[in-house]
Structures are given as structure tokens and as C-alpha cells.
Amino acid sequence: MGDVVKPRIVADELLVKYGRTTALDSFSAAIPEGISGLLGPNGAGKSTFIKSILGLIEPVSGKISVADSEDGLSRLARRELIGYMPEHRCLIEDMKGFELVSYMSRLSGLPREDAVERSHAALDFAGLDEERYREISSYSTGMRQRVKLAQCIVHDPEIMLLDEPTTGMDPDGKEEMLSLIKKIGGSEKTVLISSHILHEVEQVSDYVVIINEGRSIESGYMKDMMESEENRYKLKVRGQEKALEKFVKDLRKEWEVVRTEDEKDQLVVILAGLKSTKNIFQSVDRYDLQLRYMRPDVMTLEDFFLRSFSGGEDHGD
Amino acid sequence: MGIDPIEYTPWKKKSTMLGKRFLVMVEKIFRSKIRSKAIWVILIIGSMIVHVFPILLAALMPHEELTAEMMRDHMSGEIFFLFTVLLAAVICSGLVSQDLKDSSFVLYFSRPLKTESYLLGKLGGAFTTMLIYCFIPPLLICISVIATQTGDAYTGSLKVLGKTVLAGLLTSFVLLPYMVLLSSLTKRKAYAGIGSFMSISALAIVSLFFAQFDSNWKLLNPSNLLNFTFDLIYGFGLPDDINSGFYSVGMFVLIILPLTLLFYRIHSKEVGG
Numbered sequence: 001m002g003d004v005v006k007p008r009i010v011a012d013e014l015l016v017k018y019g020r021t022t023a024l025d026s027f028s029a030a031i032p033e034g035i036s037g038l039l040g041p042n043g044a045g046k047s048t049f050i051k052s053i054l055g056l057i058e059p060v061s062g063k064i065s066v067a068d069s070e071d072g073l074s075r076l077a078r079r080e081l082i083g084y085m086p087e088h089r090c091l092i093e094d095m096k097g098f099e100l101v102s103y104m105s106r107l108s109g110l111p112r113e114d115a116v117e118r119s120h121a122a123l124d125f126a127g128l129d130e131e132r133y134r135e136i137s138s139y140s141t142g143m144r145q146r147v148k149l150a151q152c153i154v155h156d157p158e159i160m161l162l163d164e165p166t167t168g169m170d171p172d173g174k175e176e177m178l179s180l181i182k183k184i185g186g187s188e189k190t191v192l193i194s195s196h197i198l199h200e201v202e203q204v205s206d207y208v209v210i211i212n213e214g215r216s217i218e219s220g221y222m223k224d225m226m227e228s229e230e231n232r233y234k235l236k237v238r239g240q241e242k243a244l245e246k247f248v249k250d251l252r253k254e255w256e257v258v259r260t261e262d263e264k265d266q267l268v269v270i271l272a273g274l275k276s277t278k279n280i281f282q283s284v285d286r287y288d289l290q291l292r293y294m295r296p297d298v299m300t301l302e303d304f305f306l307r308s309f310s311g312g313e314d315h316g317d
Numbered sequence: 318m319g320i321d322p323i324e325y326t327p328w329k330k331k332s333t334m335l336g337k338r339f340l341v342m343v344e345k346i347f348r349s350k351i352r353s354k355a356i357w358v359i360l361i362i363g364s365m366i367v368h369v370f371p372i373l374l375a376a377l378m379p380h381e382e383l384t385a386e387m388m389r390d391h392m393s394g395e396i397f398f399l400f401t402v403l404l405a406a407v408i409c410s411g412l413v414s415q416d417l418k419d420s421s422f423v424l425y426f427s428r429p430l431k432t433e434s435y436l437l438g439k440l441g442g443a444f445t446t447m448l449i450y451c452f453i454p455p456l457l458i459c460i461s462v463i464a465t466q467t468g469d470a471y472t473g474s475l476k477v478l479g480k481t482v483l484a485g486l487l488t489s490f491v492l493l494p495y496m497v498l499l500s501s502l503t504k505r506k507a508y509a510g511i512g513s514f515m516s517i518s519a520l521a522i523v524s525l526f527f528a529q530f531d532s533n534w535k536l537l538n539p540s541n542l543l544n545f546t547f548d549l550i551y552g553f554g555l556p557d558d559i560n561s562g563f564y565s566v567g568m569f570v571l572i573i574l575p576l577t578l579l580f581y582r583i584h585s586k587e588v589g590g
């Protein structure tokens with residue numbers, strides 16, 4: 001993967017423990033400007049990393065630097081530059097949406113007169129209309145997510161940490177939230193989205209860090225990742241089960257079988273590094289199979305994710 | 318450039334001073350508390366019973382000057398203390414418990430806010446509300462007495478006024494650390510409120526019982542502790558049967574210990590989850 005241009009958040013060998021449990025283990029990452037995705041299964045350490053950036057968790061060892069600071073800014077100085085959208089319930093229930101955003105903006109350093117104007121602007125952007133004058137306790141999950149986003153961006157931070165921003169939203173709401181994040185990413189901001197939903201991250205991110213069991217197992221620009229496998233093909237064959245098994249065995253001898261998917265009597269195979277298709281047709285003939293289709297295939301983040309987790313081996317069945 | 322391609326312009330003005338941001342919390346809490354009906358009910362009833370009649374009486378009764386004894390007696394009134402406890406319990410009950418219930422610490426501490434600032438904000442908000450009952454009315458009594466006094470000893474009266482300022486500030490604050498600490502131990506506002514009131518009542522009963530055997534047991538009752546402080550402020554000194562060492566320990570346990578515990582409780586929320 002290519003080097004990160006202008007990293008805005010750098011984690012160097014972070015070790016974070018909760019009692020005896022290690023949440024981050026020698027975790028290193030460099031997050032560039034633009035939108036980055038922090039991907040990993042539940043419990044991988046995504047939220048712990050975000051909380052470490054904010055100084056809500058003190059690492060046992062390792063260093064975090066934010067926004068070009070070599071020496072690592074103090075906890076408070078870091079927070080001055082950051083907007084945070086937490087994953088879980090966190091809003092003050094007996095406040096109105098507007099009241100909360102305005103209150104948080106003032107705690108972030110906005111003078112009273114600017115706080116009102118900015119809060120309305122942030123809520124307009126997040127798509128919360130007249131509901132902003134209602135108590136938060138009456139809000140739906142989608143509205144809560146919008147308020148969380150508004151309080152995160154209201155003070156115009158350089159860095160935004162969004163922890164599972166679409167949690168609990170309906171499909172339309174999710175799409176809208178992702179398009180808002182894309183808009184933010186269109187500016188000179190650094191946005192780090194933590195998520196376990198691959199296609200959401202794929203939709204908006206320029207850069208991805210894959211984390212598992214507290215370690216960064218892969219990171220890089222999406223574009224580079226997708227182009228990392230040339231001559232990738234997807235083919236579907238039909239035939240006897242044993243013949244299909246032998247066919248795949250033959251393929252493995254010459255190419256990288258990225259994935260196989262069983263579909264009744266049919267088998268979908270994704271191959272990488274295919275330079276000539278001639279041998280494929282010969283194998284199909286040899287085992288008396290029907291080739292239903294064969295077409296060039298593009299690598300998805302899901303493929304990359306699965307490959308990262310399996311260390312490059314076939315993860316299909 | 319900020320978030321420019323979207324519908325609003327970036328904000329690039331100068332931020333307010335970091336050290337003063339707790340004042341935002343003070344203002345927010347004060348505003349929300351004075352909108353509470355329960356607080357107004359206590360304020361009105363308490364002020365009518367405790368302060369208004371004495372103000373009228375003080376102004377109407379012939380007097381030469383404002384005496385320390387007069388103000389000490391007023392500040393040491395049992396009903397005054399009862400309403401102080403009630404008011405403090407209602408004000409403090411939701412201060413931290415609500416943040417625990419809503420899990421909103423993360424909103425505060427993802428911003429450049431230290432544990433100290435959070436506590437200053439919460440205690441400051443409660444303190445400013447308490448001033449309405451514990452500080453302003455005694456001051457008004459002093460002013461009305463001085464304004465209607467027949468004698469010329471204004472210096473003496475003003476000294477008493479100064480001491481009353483100190484007594485009023487202390488009364489407004491003395492119960493807050495303990496009550497905010499209780500509020501930080503539960504997610505239920507009602508538990509914190511009732512717990513505060515009941516625990517102070519329980520201490521008063523225990524103190525009353527054991528004081529038969531040793532007068533120092535009186536120090537267990539926060540009301541007595543406060544009254545002895547008034548004795549000191551107004552220049553009467555501690556009663557002979559009260560040990561000054563025990564008195565200091567009592568004040569430490571009532572103010573410093575809860576503040577310390579509260580600090581560590583909140584700090585664990587700032588760094589540690």
C-alpha cells in the first residue's frame with residue numbers, strides 16, 4: 001500500500017488494557033486527511049482507539065499525535081481539535097436538540113452569539129428541522145444520530161471521529177447520513193469513521209484501516225487496495241460435485257483462487273492473476289462442466305477484508 | 318476552509334478561554350434550576366417563613382444597630398437549615414445522576430473540559446441557585462436593619478454585614494459537596510434527593526442521641542457544625558464543651574472529603590471510559 005500523504009492522526013505502538021484484557025496491542029496507524037474507515041468486527045478495538053485519540057482512555061504505552069504535532073499534544077489540546085460522535089446513547093434527555101447543540105458548542109469555545117447561529121447551521125446540515133425544539137427524550141434513533149452529528153461538527157473541528165454513525169438508522173436515514181459524511185469529507189477535514197459495516201465504509205472512505213483483536217492488520221488507500229489484484233475474474237460453472245472439486249483443485253495449481261461460493265449444483269469462483277483463459281476452458285471440458293459465465297471482476301472491500309482476516313487464503317467454501 | 322462545500326460557512330473566530338468554560342455550565346445549571354417549579358415552591362415557602370417575617374420585624378422593631386447576635390441567631394435557625402437541606406437536595410439530586418443515567422459524560426469529556434472544570438461548573442451552578450435563599454435574604458435583613466437603625470454605630474453594623482456575607486456564602490456551599498457526591502453514586506435523581514435528605518436527618522438523630530453522653534457528638538449533625546461555624550464567624554468562639562480538633566475534623570468530613578471523593582469519581586469517568 002502507498003504511504004499516507006499528510007497523516008493527521010498517528011498512533012505508534014499503542015498498548016491499551018482494561019484490567020487483564022488487552023484492547024489494543026502494538027496498534028499503529030496513520031490516518032490521512034479526508035475520510036478514513038476504521039473497520040473491524042465487534043470488539044476489535046475500534047472504539048478503544050477512538051477513545052484513546054480523545055484521551056478518554058490512557059494507553060499503557062505508545063504515542064498518539066494529532067494534527068502534525070510531533071511531540072503529541074496534551075489531552076485537552078487534542079480535544080480542542082476534535083469533534084466526536086459517540087456510538088451509544090449519550091444525549092442529555094431533558095434538553096431540546098437545539099439547546100444541547102448550542103450548549104456543547106459553547107463548551108467547545110464558541111461565544112454565546114456565535115453558538116446560536118452555528119447550532120442552527122449544524123442542525124440544518126444534519127437535517128433536523130422543527131424537531132430541534134422538542135425534548136431529546138421524544139426523538140427517534142435517527143433524530144438522535146443527527147443531533148450527535150450536529151454537536152460533533154458545530155465547532156468546526158479539524159478532525160471528526162464518528163463511531164458507528166449509522167447505528168439504528170433506517171435505510172434512507174443511513175444513505176442520508178453517509179451523504180452528509182461525504183459532504184464533510186469534501187472539505188479539508190479529517191474524518192475517521194469506525195464501523196463494522198463494510199459497504200458503508202466502502203461507499204464513503206478514501207482510506208481504510210482494518211483492525212482485529214487490537215492490532216492493525218491492514219491499512220491503505222481504497223484505490224490502491226482495489227487495484228492490488230489485476231486480472232481478476234469471476235466465473236460460474238455447473239456440474240457434478242466431485243467434478244467441481246477437481247476443477248477447483250486444478251485452478252489452484254495455476255492461479256490464486258480468491259473465493260468460492262456454492263450455489264446448489266453450481267459454483268462461483270473468483271480467480272486472481274489470470275493471464276490466459278485458455279486453460280480454464282480445457283479444465284471445463286476435462287471435467288464435463290458447463291461454464292455459465294466468465295467475466296472480469298472488481299475487488300470489493302469485503303474481498304479485501306476477508307483476505308486480510310484469512311491471511312490471503314481462500315475463505316470460501 | 319472548514320466544511321465549505323456544504324450549506325454553511327466554517328467558524329474561524331477566536332475560541333473562549335479554556336479556563337472560563339465552566340461558566341457555561343454554571344449559567345446553564347442556574348437557568349435550568351430557576352425554571353424548576355419544585356425549587357420555586359421551596360424558595361417561596363422557605364423565604365416567607367424564614368426571611369420575610371424577620372425582615373419586616375427587624376425594620377419595624379426599634380433597634381439601635383445591627384448586632385452579631387441578631388444575625389447569628391437568624392442564620393442558626395433550625396427552619397432556615399431545614400429549608401437549606403431541602404433546597405440543596407432538590408438542586409443537587411440530578412446534577413451528576415442525570416449524566417450517569419444519560420451516559421453523557423462522554424459529551425463533556427470529548428471536549429476540552431477537565432474534571433475540575435466539570436465539577437466547578439456543577440457546583441457553581443448549584444451554588445448560585447443556593448445564593449437566592451441562603452445569601453441574598455440575610456443580606457437584605459442586614460440592609461433593612463441598618464437602614465432603620467436609630468443609633469450611629471454604622472461601623473459595627475457594617476462589620477456584622479460583612480460577617481453575614483461570609484456566613485451566607487458558607488451556608489450556600491457547605492452541603493453541596495456531600496449532596497453532589499451522593500448524586501454521583503446513583504442514576505436515579507429521586508434516590509439522590511431522598512438519600513441526601515434522609516442521611517442528614519439520620520445524622521441529626523444519631524448526634525442527638527449520643528450528645529447526652531459527650532457534647533462532641535453534636536458535631537455529627539451538619540446543622541450543629543454550621544451553627545458552630547456561625548459562632549466563630551460572628552466572634553463568639555466555639556462553645557466550651559466542643560473540642561476544636563473534632564470541629565475541624567467535622568468540617569473536613571463535611572466539605573473536603575466529599576469533594577475529594579467526588580473528584581476521583583468524576584475523574585474515572587473522564588479518563589477510563
